[in-house]
Amino acid sequence: MATSIDIANSQDQREIDGSAPVLAVKNLYKSFEGHKVLNGISLSINRGETLAVLGRSGTGKSVLLRLIIGLVQPDTGSVCIHGQDIAGLTLDQLGAFRMKMGFLFQHAALYDSLTVGENVAFPLDHHRREMSRPDKAERVKQLLAEVGMESAIDKMPSDISGGMQKRVGLARALALEPEILLLDEPTAGLDPISSGEIDELVLKLQREHQMASIVVTHDLHSAKTIANRLALLDKGIVVIEGDFEELQHSNIEFVREFLKQA
Amino acid sequence: MPSFVGSTVGLASDFLEWFGSLGIFAWQVLRAAVTPPFEGRELVRQLDEIGSKSLPLVAMAGAAIGAVLSMEARASLTRFGAKAMLPSAIVYSVVLEMGPIITGLVVSGRVGAGIGAELASMKVTEQIDAIEASAINPYRLLAATRILACVLMLPLLTLAADACGVFTGWLTQTLFEPVSFRQFINNGFSGATFNDFLPPTFKTAVFGLIVGLIACFQGMRTRGGAEGVGRAATNSVVLSSLFVILGDVVLVKFIQVFFP
Numbered sequence: 001m002a003t004s005i006d007i008a009n010s011q012d013q014r015e016i017d018g019s020a021p022v023l024a025v026k027n028l029y030k031s032f033e034g035h036k037v038l039n040g041i042s043l044s045i046n047r048g049e050t051l052a053v054l055g056r057s058g059t060g061k062s063v064l065l066r067l068i069i070g071l072v073q074p075d076t077g078s079v080c081i082h083g084q085d086i087a088g089l090t091l092d093q094l095g096a097f098r099m100k101m102g103f104l105f106q107h108a109a110l111y112d113s114l115t116v117g118e119n120v121a122f123p124l125d126h127h128r129r130e131m132s133r134p135d136k137a138e139r140v141k142q143l144l145a146e147v148g149m150e151s152a153i154d155k156m157p158s159d160i161s162g163g164m165q166k167r168v169g170l171a172r173a174l175a176l177e178p179e180i181l182l183l184d185e186p187t188a189g190l191d192p193i194s195s196g197e198i199d200e201l202v203l204k205l206q207r208e209h210q211m212a213s214i215v216v217t218h219d220l221h222s223a224k225t226i227a228n229r230l231a232l233l234d235k236g237i238v239v240i241e242g243d244f245e246e247l248q249h250s251n252i253e254f255v256r257e258f259l260k261q262a
Numbered sequence: 263m264p265s266f267v268g269s270t271v272g273l274a275s276d277f278l279e280w281f282g283s284l285g286i287f288a289w290q291v292l293r294a295a296v297t298p299p300f301e302g303r304e305l306v307r308q309l310d311e312i313g314s315k316s317l318p319l320v321a322m323a324g325a326a327i328g329a330v331l332s333m334e335a336r337a338s339l340t341r342f343g344a345k346a347m348l349p350s351a352i353v354y355s356v357v358l359e360m361g362p363i364i365t366g367l368v369v370s371g372r373v374g375a376g377i378g379a380e381l382a383s384m385k386v387t388e389q390i391d392a393i394e395a396s397a398i399n400p401y402r403l404l405a406a407t408r409i410l411a412c413v414l415m416l417p418l419l420t421l422a423a424d425a426c427g428v429f430t431g432w433l434t435q436t437l438f439e440p441v442s443f444r445q446f447i448n449n450g451f452s453g454a455t456f457n458d459f460l461p462p463t464f465k466t467a468v469f470g471l472i473v474g475l476i477a478c479f480q481g482m483r484t485r486g487g488a489e490g491v492g493r494a495a496t497n498s499v500v501l502s503s504l505f506v507i508l509g510d511v512v513l514v515k516f517i518q519v520f521f522p
Contacts, residue, residue, distance in 0.1 A: 091401070095397040095399070098395060099397045109392040110392075111392070111393075123397075127396075176396075
């Protein structure tokens with residue numbers, strides 16, 4: 001029986017051939033206690049591409065990200081990483097696919113009993129056991145330097161601001177060199193300057209690492225800055241998908257209203 | 263009357279659902295605990311957190327029980343002319359029942375609340391989701407290590423409580439009527455075998471399983487912010503204490519049947 005690692009690796013070849021998108025969700029349905037949140041969503045994303053998922057609060061944007069990384073199971077539909085459907089895999093089987101993904105949570109979700117440095121080292125401690133301690137320390141410093149947080153390495157998460165926590169969360173998400181980056185409201189709750197810094201940081205990381213990224217946001221300015229494509233969600237479906245120009249020229253009433261209000 | 267029947271059915275349904283969920287949780291933890299990679303470093307940290315840091319409280323509780331037992335038993339035994347039985351009464355009471363149950367309850371209070379609140383707080387701040395998203399099994403890292411640490415440390419903490427209880431039992435008796443510690447121990451343990459003392463001590467490993475399992479379960483299924491954290495901590499203590507006491511009834515009978 002092939003392990004999840006074998007399956008994941010065999011699918012890598014298809015990705016190299018360019019025959020499969022890095023990530024594809026097909027006809028995804030999800031409801032909670034009878035309330036339909038996602039109502040048949042299909043999206044795909046290729047290497048080096050950034051897709052911004054926009055929509056009003058409660059339209060299932062964050063649920064979509066949680067379904068992609070397997071924290072929530074879909075009612076029906078599939079989530080394919082390199083062409084392999086991950087729905088229904090066990091926790092340990094999912095591990096091989098999750099190692100290909102980095103996730104920045106809305107409130108960073110840093111481990112509050114660990115220092116900033118230990119937070120970033122956490123995935124390395126568990127998945128790069130062969131790395132020596134000095135190599136890990138060097139990698140942590142390098143990751144923190146990438147997000148401009150190397151001076152906070154010994155601080156506790158509670159001692160740094162929300163924007164800084166998001167930077168550290170981003171460094172932690174990058175620790176295992178993921179192919180897919182999932183960002184849940186990276187600029188939510190931040191002042192305009194911090195938001196701009198996070199946007200610049202995401203763009204810089206995109207240029208340097210060429211990951212496939214999905215950014216969930218309701219910040220249209222941020223979405224316009226960092227994404228190649230935008231998808232607008234309403235009532236659990238994708239109302240429109242395309243670049244910002246396409247959204248601007250759309251005749252769909254909801255799209256026009258959303259852009260006007262945003 | 264129908265509302266009484268309805269609420270009773272509702273309670274029974276909630277109870278069965280809780281038990282079912284606990285069973286599924288226990289299975290997930292067991293499966294994670296026996297498959298690599300093993301979280302040795304986290305286990306050592308939890309052994310220290312649960313064992314070393316509970317030691318002073320458990321030792322003090324054991325010492326208090328020994329002193330109280332000595333004073334109470336002295337008065338009763340003197341009335342019946344059986345004062346010579348005092349060392350045995352203290353030693354047997356402490357080692358067979360009081361030491362294990364007090365240790366179980368003290369640990370369920372200190373450790374149960376701690377684990378319940380810590381995991382609940384991690385749950386509501388998405389830290390457990392972050393662990394899972396990092397391809398790390400939270401059942402293995404958070405639950406299995408804490409439950410195993412509880413199972414391993416409870417018998418050791420019980421030995422500490424027993425030792426303190428016996429010592430303060432002797433100390434209290436000596437204040438009334440001086441007797442050497444050696445003579446007290448010789449009288450107290452005369453005729454005793456390992457079968458008398460090992461099963462009651464090792465039954466606390468089951469108390470550890472109860473406390474660890476319920477506290478981790480309550481913590482990791484929490485919902486609803488600060489209120490949920492408070493509820494998880496309270497439920498962890500209440501339920502684990504209750505199940506420790508109920509478990510003790512079953513274990514005492516089990517020991518009497520299989521280690522007569």
